[in-house]
Amino acid sequence: MRGLLPAPGPLRPLALATLLSRVGNGLLMTVSVLYFTRIVGLSIAQVGLGLTIAGLFGLLSAVPLGHLADRRGPRTLFVVLSLMVCGLSLLYLLVQTFWQFLVVSVVLTVIDRGAGAVRAALIAAITQGADRVAARAYLRAVTNIGIMAGAGIAVFALHFDTSTAYRLMFVLDATLSIVAAFVVLAVPRVAPQPKSDDGPVWVALRDRGYLAVAALNAGMSIQYAVLDVAIPLWVVDHTDAPRWTVALLLIINTVVVALFQVRSSRGIADPTTAARATRTAGLLLLASMVLFAGASWGNAALAIGLLAVGALVQVIGELLQSSGSFLLGFDLAADHAQGQYQGVWNTSMSISTMVAPTVLALLPLGLGAPGWVILGVWFALIGVLFPPVVRWAAARRRQAGQMQTVGA
Structure with missing residues (x-):
């Protein structure tokens, strides 16, 4: 990789998509807990419990959805899962009780964790050997930059400290993530792996x-x-x-x-x-x-x-x-x-x-x-x-x- 951008090829749109989505992540990492406690009215204990339960359910999705990426191809599946995450994240704006928060968190985390595995399979498909390490390293650096930028933007919501300001961050996150998902379509389609009838599935x-x-x-x-x-x-x-x-x-x-x-x-x-x-x-x-x-x-x-x-x-x-x-x-x-x-x-x-x-x-x-x-x-x-x-x-x-x- 030379300069600030990766070499022309499939990694470049994936890097742009990563930057956009991670800016959105930075927004929510900064304001989400405050939104759920100050605006929705949940306690810190309820938020923590809900996220912990969601995390446990999230452990169940990565391997099956990763296997589906092998069978169907990772690029299109990743785009579909990313768009689903965007839509589900907006449901947080309708949450009024702990149980609603728990249901949305569980479903969102299950799909998001699976999307992470599919994304990794996509990186594996478009890179080879040592280039995979360089690609993941570049994407991690981009991730940090995106999260920093998102946290910086979220300062405005913290300054105004209003329901509208916090909700705007959720909408902006979804918008950036939707754009990022469609940017991934610029990555060449990856053919599914041929199914083998021999040996175990898992x-x-x-x-x-x-x-x-x-x-x-x-x-x-x-x-x-x-x-x-x-x-x-x-x-x-x-x-x-x-x-x-x-x-x-x-x-x-x-x-x-x-x-x-x-x-x-x-x-x-x-x-x-x-x-x-x-x-x-x-x-x-x-x-x-x-x-x-x-x-x-x-x-x-x-x-x-x-x-x-x-x-x-x-x-x-x-x-x-x-x-x-x-x-x-x-x-x-x-x-x-x-x-x-x-x-x-x-x-x-x-x-x-x-x-x-x-x-x-x-x-x-x-x-x-x-x-x-x-x-x-x-x-x-x-x-x-x-x-x-x-x-x-x-x-x-x-x-x-x-x-x-x-x-x-």
Whole structure:
């Protein structure tokens, strides 16, 4: 990729669609909780419970819809699912009770999680080899930029703090997402994978090597919630750093990801280099957790310094881990069932997102500095496990590929 835009081809419209939809995501991430509590009248507990239940149901959709993408082709299916998400999101404007909120959230999350798996299958179909890593890295950088832009626009709704202002954000999100869905039609159509009558249907769920790597990746991905969940409470309740330090750390993370995600993916060309990068990421995450822990023992200036350095070290680890994850999720999957495999990968990430707040509440926020160290050791141990487990999974994938070739 050169410059700010990917090379001409199918990735370019997908990048534009990603930018538009993520601006919409940034809008809702900023205002949705306030809308449901201040305007609709739900409690924080009701919103949290509803989203948790929706998340549990969402785990059920990624693999089946990913499998459907293999059978029907991912591009058109992704457009259809995206348009369904747009329509369902507008139903939030009609919500008046908790049960209405719960029903809309469950249906919306089920379709949205499935659309994520289908999108990953589409990326797998239009890219090959190391280009997949670069493509996912570019799209992740675009995602961060879009969310930042959406959050910036949402400031106007926060300023006016009226029902009309909040509802306008939902409408704007739906509008951007509809445009994004139609932009995806500029991506060439992907032919469905031929159906095979031999062997099991749910091959991804039987692939122990892939499941093991996905589980390790999910365990490492708990680190994505550190800045969102643990750091705000840690800074305010356990350090002498001023409250604005929380915003500083988020800015460091967002800017570094936007600027260096693509660059960090260079050199990650196969499962071996991806596993090594993830091992390094685990060690960097250990160092960052220790730095966060140390911030509780110094004055304000020292705390700010340790937190800032910790955030910088963490985001470098995050860049390496995410780049390794991009490659492993694709390269260890069977080419004829990428949608199904991406469904498994996305489901593991969803589980990680669900358990992360509990892990962070029990360890760093519950135990203090020792909890940070325990969490860091967890990341380091997972990182050390990656190379041998990936070697095993890759050997199983080669063996399965050879058996398919012989069978053909």
